[in-house]
Amino acid sequence: MSRQYDVVLLGASGFTGALTAEYLAKNAPADLTWAVAGRNKAKLEGFGKDVLYADVTDPKSLKNLAESTRIVITTVGPYIQYGEQVVAACADAGTDYLDLTGESEFVDRMYVRYHERAVQTGARLIHACGFDSIPYDLGVQFTVEQLPERVPIQVDGLVRAGGRPSGGTFQTVITGLSRPKQHLEAHRARRRAELRPEGRSAKAVRGRLHRQQGFWAVPLPTIDPQIVGYSARLLDRYGPDFRYSHYAVVRRLPMVAGGIGGMALLTVAAQLPPARKALLNRLKSGEGPSPERRAESWFNVRFVGRGGGKQVITEVAGGDPGYDETAKMLGESALCLALDDLPETAGQTTTAAAMGPALRNRLTNAGMTFATLSTDQY
Numbered sequence: 570m571s572r573q574y575d576v577v578l579l580g581a582s583g584f585t586g587a588l589t590a591e592y593l594a595k596n597a598p599a600d601l602t603w604a605v606a607g608r609n610k611a612k613l614e615g616f617g618k619d620v621l622y623a624d625v626t627d628p629k630s631l632k633n634l635a636e637s638t639r640i641v642i643t644t645v646g647p648y649i650q651y652g653e654q655v656v657a658a659c660a661d662a663g664t665d666y667l668d669l670t671g672e673s674e675f676v677d678r679m680y681v682r683y684h685e686r687a688v689q690t691g692a693r694l695i696h697a698c699g700f701d702s703i704p705y706d707l708g709v710q711f712t713v714e715q716l717p718e719r720v721p722i723q724v725d726g727l728v729r730a731g732g733r734p735s736g737g738t739f740q741t742v743i744t745g746l747s748r749p750k751q752h753l754e755a756h757r758a759r760r761r762a763e764l765r766p767e768g769r770s771a772k773a774v775r776g777r778l779h780r781q782q783g784f785w786a787v788p789l790p791t792i793d794p795q796i797v798g799y800s801a802r803l804l805d806r807y808g809p810d811f812r813y814s815h816y817a818v819v820r821r822l823p824m825v826a827g828g829i830g831g832m833a834l835l836t837v838a839a840q841l842p843p844a845r846k847a848l849l850n851r852l853k854s855g856e857g858p859s860p861e862r863r864a865e866s867w868f869n870v871r872f873v874g875r876g877g878g879k880q881v882i883t884e885v886a887g888g889d890p891g892y893d894e895t896a897k898m899l900g901e902s903a904l905c906l907a908l909d910d911l912p913e914t915a916g917q918t919t920t921a922a923a924m925g926p927a928l929r930n931r932l933t934n935a936g937m938t939f940a941t942l943s944t945d946q947y
Contacts, residue, residue, distance in 0.1 A: 572664075573637045575907045576603040579623055579655065580644035582612040584736065584857040585669065585699075588896035589644060590616050596900060596935075601907060606634055625651045628658065635662035640906050642667045642899060647744045648675045656683050656694060663690035665906050669899060671701035671741045673792045674752045677759035680917045684762075688916040693923050698902045699895035701738075702796040703920050704870050704937075705815065707929050708885040709797050710921040711939050713807055717877030721810035724874040726797075727782060727818045728789060730890050732866025736856040738891060743848050746839035763802075769809050771801035776814035782871060782882075784818035791815065800921040808876065818871075863889040871942070880947045887937040894937065901931040 578593065580586035590605055594616070597603060604619035613620045623634040625645055635641060635658040645651045648670040659666040660683040670676060676696045687694050697703070709724050716722055745752065773794030779786055794815040801807035838844040857863075866889035874881045887894045902920060905911070909927040920928055933939055 572639050574602045574604050574619075575638065576601065576640045576642065576903045577606050577621060577634060577638040578603065578642045578644070579606045579625075579634070580642075581605040581616060582607050582609065583644055585892060585896060585899075586644035588892055589642065589899050590618075592896045592900035593903070594618075597904060598908070601904070604638075625654055628654050631655055631658035632662070635659045635664040638664060640665040640667065640903050642903050644669055644899070646670065646672075647740050648672050649678075649744060649748075653679065653682075660687040660690060660692050660694065663692050665693045665695070667695050667698045667899060667902050667906070669699040669701070669895060670696050671738060671792045672745055673795050674745065674748060674755045676792065676795070676917075677755035681755075681758050681762045684917040691915045693906065693914055694917040695902070695906075695920060695923055696917070697792055697796050698899045698920060700868065700890040700898070701791065702793040703898045703902070703928075703932075704868065704885045704887070705793040706796050706800055706919055706921045707925070707932070708870055708872050708883065708939065709813060709874075710800065710804075710806075710925060711885070711929060712872040712874040712881055712883045713811075715881045715883070715941060715944065716808075716874055716879055718806065718808070720808055720877035721812075722808045722874060722876035723812045724797075724814075724872055725776070725781065725786070726793070726813065726815045727784065727786060727871045727873070728816065728868070729784075729818055729870070730866075730868040732868070732889050732891055733858050733862065739851075740849060743835075743839050743845060746836050747845055766802050766805075769802075769805070769811075771798060771807055771811040772813075773798040774812045774814050776816060781816070782818070782873065784820055785822055786816035786818050789815045789817045796919055797921075800919040803918065803922040857892050863893050866890065866893075868894070875947060878946055879944065881944045882942045884940045884942055885938065886940075897935055897937070898932065901935055902928060905931055 581590040605613045606621040606623040608624045610620045623630045643655050656679050776788045797813045801811040868890040869886045872883045905924045905928045914923045
């Protein structure tokens with residue numbers, strides 16, 4: 570496509586958006602043309618890039634934005650409130666789309682409404698390009714690649730992290746907990762609309778509380794298994810019968826009980842408008858910790874994969890998951906789409922299906938680790 574820009578970042582005045590802009594400024598090659606966009610152009614002048622007007626409530630401005638660039642990145646959430654018109658504009662314009670959503674309802678609704686249009690125009694709509702869900706999507710793919718082909722495969726993801734969740738992530742969690750009925754409706758509509766692979770089965774399976782790898786593994790109900798399952802349905806390499814289960818891991822059982830109890834209270838509070846409003850005001854989108862606190866944060870995800878009599882244990886690890894690494898993952902996703910030789914894909918897809926090893930190599934070069942810890946027969 571011949572467009573004025575390679576990449577436009579929408580939402581650079583927010584906390585994570587600003588970190589993403591800083592990452593692109595440091596790491597984009599000189600011949601990559603990129604700009605920032607938003608409602609308040611004055612707030613964006615400090616980035617030293619072209620500034621475009623775009624308002625997520627103004628479809629015309631989003632149409633102009635999508636038609637001006639090959640790739641749109643948006644960090645404006647919660648996406649269930651502010652994301653749909655951006656997706657619609659990109660799908661119509663044949664423009665690639667990247668976001669940071671962890672909202673499974675949003676992803677399902679966007680598939681039903683815009684996947685086919687994006688297939689027609691050639692747009693790649695890629696959600697969850699940060700800590701949700703790149704470490705798991707690419708980590709599972711890395712694990713599967715080391716197992717035999719054309720055999721049933723089971724992978725467990727075991728997540729540990731130290732750091733403060735982002736304001737956007739917190740807003741996403743509370744918003745999601747407050748919409749169980751809408752979430753279920755969107756999921757069912759997606760299941761009716763999505764074509765399933767012929768002769769293969771690939772899905773996420775809710776696990777159970779158990780001991781694994783020296784920890785208590787607690788089923789983790791995030792968007793990540795949904796993304797991994799979709800990648801597995803898109804890619805034949807995941808085998809004829811693929812299953813993925815997703816867990817948080819902790820060392821002591823009392824921490825499990827406390828976490829489950831806290832989540833139950835949060836779920837109840839999210840259903841009550843006054844309590845929900847109070848929770849949302851505690852940590853707002855666009856807020857985040859200091860560089861010093863982020864420097865102390867980390868994440869580690871271990872994958873245990875089994876198939877064809879072989880077991881492989883891999884690990885994906887990095888620094889601050891909620892901010893610095895998320896900005897890195899989002900920025901490198903855009904650079905990968907803009908610059909790398911990638912498979913032909915269109916419609917709503919995933920980082921594993923659209924970028925796979927190319928993005929993994931970029932992230933490894935940028936400081937994240939993808940390591941194989943052991944391989945055994947079982």
